[in-house]
Amino acid sequence: MKLVRYGAAGSEKPALVDSAGQLRDLSAHVTDITGETLGDAVLDRLRAIDPESLPIVEGDPRIGACVGKIGKFLCIGLNYSDHAAETGADIPKHPILFFKANSAIVGPYDDVVMPRGSTHTDWECELGVVIGKTAKYVSKADALDYVAGYCIVNDVSERHFQTQLTGQWTKGKSCDTFGPTGPWLVTRDEVPDPQALGMSLDVNGQRMQTGNTATMIFTVAEIIEHLSQLFTLHPGDVISTGTPPGVGMGIKPDPVYLKKGDVMELRIDGLGTQRQKVSQDD
Structure with a gap:
């Protein structure tokens, strides 16, 4: 569904x-x-x-984020070995966790608006996991039973804010509109193996990211197990599980970042597509 x-x-x-x-x-x-x-x-x-x-929805309405009133917006960093390598980072021993402000959440086709002065805004196609029932001290074997479904998340990131402003990654991850989510919440019965999903991201029609959730360092089940040992996961919480290689900051020798007018298109097998045009605050 x-x-x-x-x-x-x-x-x-x-x-x-x-x-x-x-x-x-x-x-x-x-x-x-x-x-x-x-x-x-x-x-x-x-x-x-x-x-x-059911009544047909007429016309061409705006599509919002596929989950409303999201509780926690949890993100896992450096969760693909080849992405960690392109950024020069070590393979993490445990899932790296950061939070994205809920005010970043927008629909899958809404504009991404770079904040004032941004010059290092980057793209990240990610598998989103939506929690369906309260999870505390969950085992890896049972973890997927706590999932309501899956969706696409674009973990848009301002790299200067993320790495050069003293503090946590959250600064570069939480700008307004930096969390396009959807278009669909695909229930878990239609995603028999979340570790076998192809994914891609294009910028202005050029393929930048190609990957598969099979290459995650920590699987969806392992992430849920780990996080649920630390705090309770509630229905409506969203976990964005990391991105494959091909982000702008990893391009050698000169990183490439988004600019006003660029268009991002994201795809994950069975989960639909996203498309965002980039604009910038004055």
Whole structure:
């Protein structure tokens, strides 16, 4: 099942994608796609609905982030060995964790707006994992049972803010619009193996990133196990699991960064596509 939120920012409505690719409104069944509606019981109820019985969403509405009222926006750094190598970093012994401010979250086709003075804004195509039920002290063997579904995340990063402003990576990861999420929340029953998903990112039509979740250092299950030993994961929390090689800062000999007017296009097998145009605050 592919769940979607559509409409103006802050007023999104829930929908699902039918077999023909049309949006079908779910407002009569749930008020939104949030942590409150991501448990197995509610998802099973939605899955049992005949899509043909749902109203078609007319026109070409804006698509919002596929999860509303996201709790924690957790990100894993340097989780692909070849990406760690391109940045000159050592392979981490444990998942590297940083947080992205929820105010960074936007829809998958919304503009990415570089902050004032930014010259080092970069792209990162990532697999997003959406938690569906409360997870505390979870084992790797059971970890995927706590997943509601998967989505695409663009972990947009301002590298100067991230590495040169004293403090945590969060400074360069949390700028407004730096968290495009969606378009779909694909429920876990449609993603039998989250470690076998091809992914790519283009900038202005040029392929920059090509990868596969099979090359993650820490698998989705290992990440959930690790994080749940440290703190409780709640329904509606999102984990962005790291990016493959091909980011702008890793290009040799001269890194390449985004500029006003650039267009990013992201794809992950079975999870749809994203497209963002880049603009910049004055």
